[in-house]
Amino acid sequence: MDLGWLLWTFLLLLLPFIIMEISSTFKFHFKITSYCALCLLLSALAAPMCLLRNGGRTVENMRIISRVVRTLKYFFGIRFEVRGLENFQIDGPCVIISNHQSILDMMGLMEILPDRCVQIAKKELMYAGSVGLITYLGGVIYINRNRTSDAKSIMAAVAEAMISDNLKVWVYPEGTRNNSGDLLPFKKGAFHLALQAQVPIIPVVYSSFTSFYNQKKNLFTGGTIKVEILPKIDTSDLSEKDIADLTERCHQTMRQVFFRLSNKPYEANEQSNCGQ
Numbered sequence: 207m208d209l210g211w212l213l214w215t216f217l218l219l220l221l222p223f224i225i226m227e228i229s230s231t232f233k234f235h236f237k238i239t240s241y242c243a244l245c246l247l248l249s250a251l252a253a254p255m256c257l258l259r260n261g262g263r264t265v266e267n268m269r270i271i272s273r274v275v276r277t278l279k280y281f282f283g284i285r286f287e288v289r290g291l292e293n294f295q296i297d298g299p300c301v302i303i304s305n306h307q308s309i310l311d312m313m314g315l316m317e318i319l320p321d322r323c324v325q326i327a328k329k330e331l332m333y334a335g336s337v338g339l340i341t342y343l344g345g346v347i348y349i350n351r352n353r354t355s356d357a358k359s360i361m362a363a364v365a366e367a368m369i370s371d372n373l374k375v376w377v378y379p380e381g382t383r384n385n386s387g388d389l390l391p392f393k394k395g396a397f398h399l400a401l402q403a404q405v406p407i408i409p410v411v412y413s414s415f416t417s418f419y420n421q422k423k424n425l426f427t428g429g430t431i432k433v434e435i436l437p438k439i440d441t442s443d444l445s446e447k448d449i450a451d452l453t454e455r456c457h458q459t460m461r462q463v464f465f466r467l468s469n470k471p472y473e474a475n476e477q478s479n480c481g482q
């Protein structure tokens with residue numbers, strides 16, 4: 207009898223926490239679902255605009271796409287503080303590399319997307335309904351991450367297209383989303399691409415989302431994302447043998463900036479962290 211009361215009291219005390227947990231889980235999933243739904247809806251609206259204006263798959267469509275995606279931040283209370291935009295002002299092609307934390311990155315990408323810039327994406331994105339269609343119309347380059355040799359030959363063709371069509375290419379060198387509060391080791395494709403095309407690399411760093419977006423904690427509130435576009439890194443006097451060094455250098459520089467922008471103390475890496 208006594209034990210029963212004790213249990214009920216205990217449960218009653220827990221009730222607010224249970225309700226809070228359920229409602230925060232609900233809120234989180236509701237917001238993420240709204241984000242995806244809005245992306246699908248906006249893509250469905252933007253696709254005819256792209257087709258009418260530019261006729262088919264072309265990088266020119268990225269102007270329309272980025273203008274539409276820039277409205278998304280207002281729905282989710284996200285602000286951007288951008289520094290270093292002048293570093294994008296180079297003539298001709300380049301490889302842009304940035305950190306990739308979540309699907310929310312599409313907002314940060316479109317916020318600062320320079321003219322004539324396409325992205326490299328996993329091929330699965332092609333099948334994401336109207337979002338897949340809009341990425342196709344924008345000229346996104348799809349790679350199969352499970353088949354390195356295919357990805358490499360696609361990247362080699364991209365190096366040529368960059369020069370002939372005056373394209374900038376945006377690569378997420380971590381190769382996958384990562385919301386751990388640190389950068390993953392970098393894959394080497396972006397650096398091979400820059401060397402093959404003989405173009406500079408421009409690193410872009412977004413501050414950590416963990417204070418306002420955390421999947422594990424069901425957290426998704428509004429917040430400010432700091433973005434820094436770093437000065438270009440020249441690759442003209444480098445060769446294949448310098449790839450590992452270049453990858454390491456870019457990783458280190460971006461990691462330092464990432465920690466600074468995220469107001470976290472910098473933790474040095476004990477071991478070489480790249481290309482593994």
Ligand SMILES: CCCCCCCC/C=C\CCCCCCCC(=O)SCCNC(=O)CCNC(=O)[C@H](O)C(C)(C)COP(=O)(O)OP(=O)(O)OC[C@H]1O[C@@H](n2cnc3c(N)ncnc32)[C@H](O)[C@@H]1OP(=O)(O)O
Pocket residue numbers: 245246248249252271274275306312325326327328331337340341344346349350351354357358359361362377378379380381382383392393394395396398399449481482
């Ligand atoms: C209107 C409203 C609409 C709203 C909706 C929004 C729509 C917005 C529209 C449009 C925006 C679209 C945005 C899309 C964003 C999508 C993001 C993603 O999907 S992220 C996943 C895919 N991205 C990548 O994976 C990065 C690129 N990956 C690479 O570069 C890799 O390096 C890759 C795949 C080429 C190979 O990956 P490995 O896992 O095999 O690892 P490794 O270590 O890099 O390579 C293995 C060996 O191959 C050599 N290698 C690599 N690439 C090479 C190359 N090109 N040539 C020669 N060797 C190469 C390396 O040196 C390494 O060799 P040794 O270990 O050093 O001996």
Ligand SMILES: CCCCCCCCCCCCCC(=O)OC[C@@H](O)COP(=O)(O)O
Pocket residue numbers: 242245246306308309310311312328331333334335337381382383384
């Ligand atoms: C048919 C239903 C599809 C639902 C569409 C959802 C729309 C989401 C729009 C945002 C595009 C996000 C692109 C993106 O961020 O892709 C993830 C990859 O970078 C990394 O892949 P992963 O972490 O290795 O899975």
